[in-house]
Amino acid sequence: MAEQLRWVLIIISVIVIGGLLIHGLWSVRKKDEPATPADERVEPTEQAPVQQTAAEPIQERSAERDEPQFGDLSFSAADEQPEPQQSVEQTPEDLEEPKAESESAAPAADFIIVHIQMPEGMVMEGSKLLPAVNTLGFKYSEEGFFNRHLDPAGLGPVLFRLVNMYNPGTFDIDNMEQFSTAGISLFMTLPCDGDGLAAFNMLHSAAKKLADEFGATILDSQREEMTVDSVREYVEKVRSFCA
Incomplete structure (x- = not known):
C-alpha cells in the first residue's frame, strides 16, 4: 500500500x-x-x-503673415459721422476755384483779404445784396461766389472775388430772396494778373460802397477795423508781388 x-x-x-x-x-x-x-x-x-x-x-x-491685419484700424461711430457745420469764417484757400490747382502757373503766394462785417444782431439780406454786387460789376460763378473780372461784362482774368464770410462760404443764386448773412469778404490773390495796384484800388472801392450800402464795418485780414495804415500795408504787399 x-x-x-x-x-x-x-x-x-x-x-x-x-x-x-x-x-x-x-x-x-x-x-x-x-x-x-x-x-x-x-x-x-x-x-x-x-x-x-x-x-x-x-x-x-x-496665414497671419499673408493676410493684412486690421486690428489697429478700428473705427467708432464718431469717426464715421461728419462734424456738424459751424458758422465760421471762410478762408480764400477753401474757396479757390478747383481748376486753379490744375493750372501750370505757380500757386498764389499770398492774399489780400477785406471783410465787411455787419453790426451785431444785423444781417445783409440777399434781396439787397444781389443787385448791389451786380451794380459793382461782379458776375456769379458756377462755384457759388461772385467774381470781378477785368472787363465788367465778365471777360478777362479775375481780379478779385466776393464770398460769404460764413459757412458754407458760397451763395445760392436761386434763393437769394431767402438768404442773409452777417458778413461778406473780398479777396485777391498775389501775384496777380495785370495791374495789381489798380485791382486793389477797385477792391477797396467796392468794399467801401458795400459797407456804406449796408451800414457795415470794413475789417482787415486780422478782423480789426481797417485804418489808413492797414491800407498802406496792403498797398506795399501788392507792390512786392506785382511790381
Missing part, C-alpha cells in the same frame, strides 16, 4: 513539473514573437493626431 502511494506522488510531481516547464516555455516564446500586422496598423493611427497637431500652428502662422 505504501509502495503504491509513493508512485502516485511521483507521477503527480512529474505532471506538475512538466506543466510548469511547458507554461514557462510558452511565456518566453510569446514575448519573442514579432508584432502582428494588426498591431502595426494601430500604431500609425495613434500617431496621426500628433503629426496633424504639430502642423497646425505652422499653417496658422503662415
Whole structure:
C-alpha cells in the first residue's frame, strides 16, 4: 500500500513539473514573437493626431503673415459721422476755384483779404445784396461766389472775388430772396494778373460802397477795423508781388 502511494506522488510531481516547464516555455516564446500586422496598423493611427497637431500652428502662422491685419484700424461711430457745420469764417484757400490747382502757373503766394462785417444782431439780406454786387460789376460763378473780372461784362482774368464770410462760404443764386448773412469778404490773390495796384484800388472801392450800402464795418485780414495804415500795408504787399 505504501509502495503504491509513493508512485502516485511521483507521477503527480512529474505532471506538475512538466506543466510548469511547458507554461514557462510558452511565456518566453510569446514575448519573442514579432508584432502582428494588426498591431502595426494601430500604431500609425495613434500617431496621426500628433503629426496633424504639430502642423497646425505652422499653417496658422503662415496665414497671419499673408493676410493684412486690421486690428489697429478700428473705427467708432464718431469717426464715421461728419462734424456738424459751424458758422465760421471762410478762408480764400477753401474757396479757390478747383481748376486753379490744375493750372501750370505757380500757386498764389499770398492774399489780400477785406471783410465787411455787419453790426451785431444785423444781417445783409440777399434781396439787397444781389443787385448791389451786380451794380459793382461782379458776375456769379458756377462755384457759388461772385467774381470781378477785368472787363465788367465778365471777360478777362479775375481780379478779385466776393464770398460769404460764413459757412458754407458760397451763395445760392436761386434763393437769394431767402438768404442773409452777417458778413461778406473780398479777396485777391498775389501775384496777380495785370495791374495789381489798380485791382486793389477797385477792391477797396467796392468794399467801401458795400459797407456804406449796408451800414457795415470794413475789417482787415486780422478782423480789426481797417485804418489808413492797414491800407498802406496792403498797398506795399501788392507792390512786392506785382511790381
